[in-house]
Amino acid sequence: MLAKRIIPCLDVRDGKVVKGVNFVGIREVGDPVECAIEYAEQGADEIVFLDITATHEGRGIMVDTVRRTAKNVFVPLTVGGGIRTTDDFRELLMAGADKVSVNSAAVHNPSLISEAARRFGSQCVVLAIDAKKTTTVTEEDDPLCGRSRYNVFTEGGRRDSGLDAARWAKKGESLGAGEILLTSMDADGTKAGFDTEMLNAVCEAVHIPVIASGGGGDLASFARLFLETKADAALAASVFHYGEYTVDDIKETLAESGIPARRLLRDSVRERA
Amino acid sequence: MIGIADYGSGNLFNVKNALDFLGFQSEICADERGLREADKIILPGVGAFPDAMRMLRAKGLERVICEEARRKPLLGICLGMQILFEVGYEFEKTSGLGLIEGYADKLVAPGMKIPHMGWNDVELVHPCPLTEGTNAGDMVYFVHSYKAVTDERNVNLSAFYGESVPALVSRGNVYGAQFHPEKSGRAGLNILRNFAKL
Numbered sequence: 001m002l003a004k005r006i007i008p009c010l011d012v013r014d015g016k017v018v019k020g021v022n023f024v025g026i027r028e029v030g031d032p033v034e035c036a037i038e039y040a041e042q043g044a045d046e047i048v049f050l051d052i053t054a055t056h057e058g059r060g061i062m063v064d065t066v067r068r069t070a071k072n073v074f075v076p077l078t079v080g081g082g083i084r085t086t087d088d089f090r091e092l093l094m095a096g097a098d099k100v101s102v103n104s105a106a107v108h109n110p111s112l113i114s115e116a117a118r119r120f121g122s123q124c125v126v127l128a129i130d131a132k133k134t135t136t137v138t139e140e141d142d143p144l145c146g147r148s149r150y151n152v153f154t155e156g157g158r159r160d161s162g163l164d165a166a167r168w169a170k171k172g173e174s175l176g177a178g179e180i181l182l183t184s185m186d187a188d189g190t191k192a193g194f195d196t197e198m199l200n201a202v203c204e205a206v207h208i209p210v211i212a213s214g215g216g217g218d219l220a221s222f223a224r225l226f227l228e229t230k231a232d233a234a235l236a237a238s239v240f241h242y243g244e245y246t247v248d249d250i251k252e253t254l255a256e257s258g259i260p261a262r263r264l265l266r267d268s269v270r271e272r273a
Numbered sequence: 274m275i276g277i278a279d280y281g282s283g284n285l286f287n288v289k290n291a292l293d294f295l296g297f298q299s300e301i302c303a304d305e306r307g308l309r310e311a312d313k314i315i316l317p318g319v320g321a322f323p324d325a326m327r328m329l330r331a332k333g334l335e336r337v338i339c340e341e342a343r344r345k346p347l348l349g350i351c352l353g354m355q356i357l358f359e360v361g362y363e364f365e366k367t368s369g370l371g372l373i374e375g376y377a378d379k380l381v382a383p384g385m386k387i388p389h390m391g392w393n394d395v396e397l398v399h400p401c402p403l404t405e406g407t408n409a410g411d412m413v414y415f416v417h418s419y420k421a422v423t424d425e426r427n428v429n430l431s432a433f434y435g436e437s438v439p440a441l442v443s444r445g446n447v448y449g450a451q452f453h454p455e456k457s458g459r460a461g462l463n464i465l466r467n468f469a470k471l
Contacts (some may be wrong), residue, residue: 003392123416260413262392
């Protein structure tokens with residue numbers, strides 16, 4: 001059976017993890033490589049680095065961070081943030097990233113998705129979508145009538161693109177995206193649970209895996225996500241960084257709810273606790 | 274030394290990273306010489322069956338790999354596993370390396386998402402040196418839309434994803450992993466280590 005994935009996300013700027021990370025036993029606090037190793041040890045099924053560096057120099061540092069991570073972490077690594085061209089893809093894939101996520105640039109230039117998929121394969125093209133509830137669909141001839149409308153935002157959530165999230169996801173799939181990383185801007189940072197309504201709208205529209213992001217809170221919120229939606233994976237950041245619980249704590253909760261999850265040997269996790 | 278065949282397909286560096294991490298010497302080999310000198314060969318691969326075979330032939334490596342596979346252990350990974358078989362049906366019918374009887378065909382997996390992407394548990398079908406230390410229920414990382422179709426006696430590990438999917442196959446010295454051992458955490462590293470120690 002295919003496991004539901006739990007994916008910690010690290011925001012990285014100039015080679016440092018931005019949000020406070022509160023692990024015991026890390027040599028250099030804030031080093032993304034050390035954090036990624038720790039998460040992999042906890043049972044992370046994948047690691048995501050989100051590069052929030054704005055400068056050209058910072059980009060080079062990120063590539064080096066990816067290279068060092070790939071030498072020490074043997075689960076899939078996804079890198080996103082500021083990706084504009086297929087050469088950006090190439091640089092990160094050559095450094096050891098397994099997947100690259102695109103967001104705003106794909107909205108402005110959808111052919112980036114198809115070009116990257118053709119050049120490197122769909123398996124490494126992740127379409128990241130930041131979306132938020134805007135209105136309710138009222139047009140009676142629209143099959144989505146009565147449902148909430150979710151618009152795609154670009155530029156870190158600053159600009160409403162006017163695109164419908166589910167339709168954009170479907171378009172991304174047809175262009176060759178291998179996965180959708182869907183962040184609910186309404187739920188993000190609230191720890192009040194994932195936006196299951198929006199996730200269902202997008203999961204219904206596509207056949208490729210959907211990673212849910214935004215709203216992960218207590219352990220039960222992760223179980224609810226997988227019981228109430230068809231999402232394939234959950235991405236979270238701060239709940240892990242602040243050491244509220246480990247990746248394996250989430251998986252234990254999933255297992256108790258009968259949700260398939262990849263568990264590491266309990267002993268090895270306990271040793272590090 | 275383990276020779277990692279570089280024929281322009283896929284992520285060779287992560288296979289090398291994993292071998293470095295495990296302490297085994299390896300070299301990325303873009304030509305015949307390295308593969309002839311290696312004690313073992315790893316054949317990675319990402320992409321489509323016809324392209325992979327075309328590139329292997331263009332580089333003159335098809336014959337080298339087939340000849341060397343008689344003398345030393347060979348491990349194909351993902352698409353590198355599928356091309357070990359006689360034929361592939363991705364896009365068009367293409368001859369493979371023919372080192373294991375069988376063919377590569379589309380995943381059917383009724384009701385499931387394709388590609389099969391993520392961590393799936395495996396079942397021990399026929400133990401082999403590479404499966405030592407692997408337990409039923411261990412999970413490994415898959416990304417594929419095609420699968421091997423072969424006699425059950427060639428299957429060492431299988432995964433269930435809407436249908437039974439060969440996860441690790443072998444025939445003599447020739448091994449193939451449908452999953453990515455270099456991306457499958459400890460379970461995957463264990464299988465790579467077993468291969469490196471053959």
